[in-house]
Amino acid sequence: MSKKIAVIDYGMGNLRSVVKALEYVAEGKAEVLLTSNPDLVAISDHVVFPGQGAARDCMAALRDTGMDEVVIEAAHSKPFLGVCMGMQVLMTHSEENGGTDLLNLFRGEVRRFPDNADGERLKVPQMGWNTIHEVQRDHPLFKGIHDNSHFYFVHSYYVSPADPSLTAGETDYGVTFTSAIARDNVFAMQSHPEKSAEAGLQLLRNFISWDGTA
Amino acid sequence: MSLAKRIIPCLDVRDGRVVKGVQFVDIRDAGDPVEVARRYNAEGADEITFLDITASSDDRDTIIHVVEAVAETVFIPLTVGGGIRKVEDIRRLLNAGADKVAINTAAVFNPDLVSEASARVGSQCIVVAIDAKRVSAEGEPPKWEIFTHGGRKPTGIDAVEWAREMVERGAGEILLTSMDRDGTKKGFDLELTRAISEAVPVPVIASGGVGNLEHLAEGVTEGKADAVLAASIFHFGEYSVGEAKQYMASRGIEVRMP
Numbered sequence: 040m041s042k043k044i045a046v047i048d049y050g051m052g053n054l055r056s057v058v059k060a061l062e063y064v065a066e067g068k069a070e071v072l073l074t075s076n077p078d079l080v081a082i083s084d085h086v087v088f089p090g091q092g093a094a095r096d097c098m099a100a101l102r103d104t105g106m107d108e109v110v111i112e113a114a115h116s117k118p119f120l121g122v123c124m125g126m127q128v129l130m131t132h133s134e135e136n137g138g139t140d141l142l143n144l145f146r147g148e149v150r151r152f153p154d155n156a157d158g159e160r161l162k163v164p165q166m167g168w169n170t171i172h173e174v175q176r177d178h179p180l181f182k183g184i185h186d187n188s189h190f191y192f193v194h195s196y197y198v199s200p201a202d203p204s205l206t207a208g209e210t211d212y213g214v215t216f217t218s219a220i221a222r223d224n225v226f227a228m229q230s231h232p233e234k235s236a237e238a239g240l241q242l243l244r245n246f247i248s249w250d251g252t253a
Numbered sequence: 254m255s256l257a258k259r260i261i262p263c264l265d266v267r268d269g270r271v272v273k274g275v276q277f278v279d280i281r282d283a284g285d286p287v288e289v290a291r292r293y294n295a296e297g298a299d300e301i302t303f304l305d306i307t308a309s310s311d312d313r314d315t316i317i318h319v320v321e322a323v324a325e326t327v328f329i330p331l332t333v334g335g336g337i338r339k340v341e342d343i344r345r346l347l348n349a350g351a352d353k354v355a356i357n358t359a360a361v362f363n364p365d366l367v368s369e370a371s372a373r374v375g376s377q378c379i380v381v382a383i384d385a386k387r388v389s390a391e392g393e394p395p396k397w398e399i400f401t402h403g404g405r406k407p408t409g410i411d412a413v414e415w416a417r418e419m420v421e422r423g424a425g426e427i428l429l430t431s432m433d434r435d436g437t438k439k440g441f442d443l444e445l446t447r448a449i450s451e452a453v454p455v456p457v458i459a460s461g462g463v464g465n466l467e468h469l470a471e472g473v474t475e476g477k478a479d480a481v482l483a484a485s486i487f488h489f490g491e492y493s494v495g496e497a498k499q500y501m502a503s504r505g506i507e508v509r510m511p
Contacts, residue, residue: 052375053347060328092375154454162479164377166426166456168257168299168509189257189509191330193377211255234352236294236329236511 371423
């Protein structure tokens with residue numbers, strides 16, 4: 040039996056790239072399931088939780104599909120990778136849409152980038168390649184990836200965890216913000232590994248072979 | 254460390270084939286968009302733009318298959334422009350594996366398409382391509398107008414105002430081409446690039462006129478562009494994307510080194 044990797048589909052955006060990148064690095068050794076079926080998530084070995092769009096829409100879609108409970112269960116039990124909105128939604132609360140309550144798996148706020156930094160206008164969203172400083176340098180998901188490698192980001196909001204020890208990676212864009220978090224079996228990142236060339240593929244490779252311990 | 258400036262090679266695709274010759278020694282089929290895209294990816298391209306110049310609207314499906322095939326093995330952002338008229342066209346391209354679509358003429362004739370599309374698929378997927386031409390005389394304050402049909406038809410629309418309106422309607426990025434410079438190899442219209450880049454809060458990609466690596470660097474340092482796009486200098490093997498990045502880095506510009 041090959042390993043099963045569930046990519047959670049709750050109707051928020053196009054998940055084809057995530058699936059293709061996972062299939063590419065799995066090289067046939069793991070089965071990638073794009074699914075909105077809680078039973079399939081339950082029998083999967085690894086769970087990827089992507090997301091895009093606005094915080095309120097994401098939360099509404101998670102509740103409407105009943106996937107909120109499934110995500111929380113998976114984040115407590117198996118190697119779990121949150122990507123982009125799939126990272127933000129794990130926190131307590133977002134400033135987006137006039138304030139949106141999130142899943143509260145980890146305590147922290149999701150804040151909007153400032154419009155100005157050091158007297159210069161900051162273009163928001165941040166769109167493009169920025170570096171991740173590997174704060175948790177020895178985390179298994181960073182294996183084989185140089186510190187300060189570039190990853191592809193597209194976002195207007197960033198995660199600010201209440202507990203600084205949650206931070207696995209940091210990035211500068213007007214402010215220094217937490218671009219990756221890690222705790223036990225959960226790893227989540229703001230950038231898109233599926234669009235980050237070799238660095239992103241290596242991170243996905245690491246995720247597939249990860250046993251969920253730090 | 255901060256956000257890197259992007260280098261974006263652009264491929265003209267007609268009926269599913271790359272139309273300008275590519276002289277990579279290690280590519281068997283220079284007309285195959287998949288092979289060319291893989292090569293640019295290996296060289297460190299930050300993104301790839303496909304411009305579909307297929308003449309007949311009957312053959313629109315071809316570009317969908319190209320995107321699907323490229324997205325199987327190339328894991329960087331992919332943008333597709335050319336011939337996009339409806340939200341349905343956009344949805345199909347995104348489903349095929351494109352990350353962004355560039356809307357050009359359709360935005361001029363139907364600006365609501367930009368509003369509708371960004372509301373449906375998100376601003377981050379919507380690039381508005383602006384073809385601008387200088388209309389002010391020498392010595393006058395600079396002024397640029399939007400042109401359609403490959404730079405032949407004026408619209409009377411001011412380029413800076415248009416860029417602002419497109420962003421208000423939800424464009425997440427502006428792909429700016431100077432029709433005066435396109436194909437000339439004289440470098441970007443830096444004044445135009447800077448005027449647009451300073452007018453809008455979203456990234457601006459400079460395009461049109463690149464003849465050497467210095468031109469690319471100027472687009473960023475003087476034009477204040479967030480990304481630079483070029484076709485022919487890469488297609489004809491004059492410079493590789495890697496050389497372009499080395500040069501930009503030597504000028505103190507932050508770039509991603511693969």
